[in-house]
Amino acid sequence: MPSLSQGKQVKAEPVFCLTNYLEAKKQSIDAALAGYLPGEDNYPPVIFRAMRYSLFAGGKRIRPILCLAVMKALGAEEREKDALPVACALEMIHTYSLIHDDLPALDDDDLRRGKPTSHKAFGEDMAVLAGDALLTEAFALLSGRELRELVAPELILTIINEIAIAAGCFGMIGGQVVDVSSDKGLADADTLHYIHTHKTGDLIQASIKVGALLGGGGKEALEALSIYGGRIGLMFQIVDDILNVEGDGAKTGKSIGSDVSRGKLTFPSLFGMEASREKAGRLLQEALEALSGFGADATPLRLLAEGIMDRKA
């Protein structure tokens, strides 16, 4: 059958489609996670069920995708499969932090991504233990056989250390501690900045850093990527705060206005909506500028930043 373009030889520039990219990465991460996580045929099944329930509750896999996109930006796309255990460990740690954050003693949330939270589905005891298990499993995966067959042991140790520090008391947990305390009356710009930088930002930064280490990035590239990571981490949290005020509950899967009713310290509550939107816009610009030295391979990172800015959920 004759083609419509027959004889015309149209040579188009390949157009990068973020939706397709995200879907492809999400699929490879989901497949890897499903393989790494022990099945529900193991004993005691309830813990594996609870781990799987939260890990496959519709997460967008932003941290693992960032890790892989950084490798692509550094021209190391063909080694992305080496990074899958690291990418999946990041997602396990993120998921554990959500399970514990949602507990009645912390944020007391009933819904997460439109589904009952872990303690609502499995009871509070199992939610504590499923979180503990995902955190521990992340380190088992990082120190396990698969990664050791692909990556030098010194580099793996550096990656484990980066992730543990970002997730620990000077990072994600520190941010969560101050966030929990901020419910109790502390409220100033420094406190808010601390919460945003650490609670969400540090693990996002670590995702980018370990991607850069695995991709073999030099000092200059690492510095640029660190600026990019810092900006999008903070932007991510500000957009989260904005969505909590004016988002569509059906899309975010959370109760709208829950931060306000809880008297929670947020960017809009401290600076207003207008200033919050402006701040997020400035951070996006700075994130994109940090990538100016990178070529076309950094397109996913650029579009990811824009996607985080424009997201509706």
Added chain:
Amino acid sequence: MPSLSQGKQVKAEPVFCLTNYLEAKKQSIDAALAGYLPGEDNYPPVIFRAMRYSLFAGGKRIRPILCLAVMKALGAEEREKDALPVACALEMIHTYSLIHDDLPALDDDDLRRGKPTSHKAFGEDMAVLAGDALLTEAFALLSGRELRELVAPELILTIINEIAIAAGCFGMIGGQVVDVSSDKGLADADTLHYIHTHKTGDLIQASIKVGALLGGGGKEALEALSIYGGRIGLMFQIVDDILNVEGDGAKTGKSIGSDVSRGKLTFPSLFGMEASREKAGRLLQEALEALSGFGADATPLRLLAEGIMDRKA
């Protein structure tokens, strides 16, 4: 001044004193722990206070001492200081597990070693986060600079993997999951064996295993030490159950009979006190037999096993 023994030249065999040994090891572990744990001058201070509170709440340091005693048994006593980060990480993981076990949603204990439990002292939110922080900090320590200056990276990764698996969903957490479920009516010998083997046993086994790896033990030594570890781990838990029924609350720092009032599955509740004591005695014999190929350097391990059997708290 003339000495009383002047001219007599008494040459005595050195007598090994377990109390002195334990005290010396505890002191070096406590000093190392105090150094590794970030101080309360860090921000946010409450998390460091909560971590420190539970880590220095009078723990006997059995797991780190076992790790060091195994090195001595293998003739590697002079390299014990290399093992301190590993020994301390084991204690951090043990402490985190106690904090989470004590939570209202799990065992709901108000006292631990005679002091208010973490959630009683700091609130339930901080107890969850302090546990999370200690677990994460353990892996930061294991992948940190100090250990990497002393031990080969391949070996460190093996140690991290051993510990993560022992502490995870197939180990300590698995045991805890079944223990929590056993409150709800499950009660047979297999279930009890699973709980005992995993909830307490696996981290004790791991302490011995990583001590053997650091001490450079061969295959045969590792196998003997693994039998020793399995026997004392189970014995430890049976003695714990016995003490919960008939111990001295002032010494154990726990409410006596709390397992019974909670309807908890224990060795005495299933087999009676007499059979429990006999079983513990048999396990001690088997643990000592496993060490028969070791010389005088294994004296601490032998006396530690007897000490676990005879303990009153």
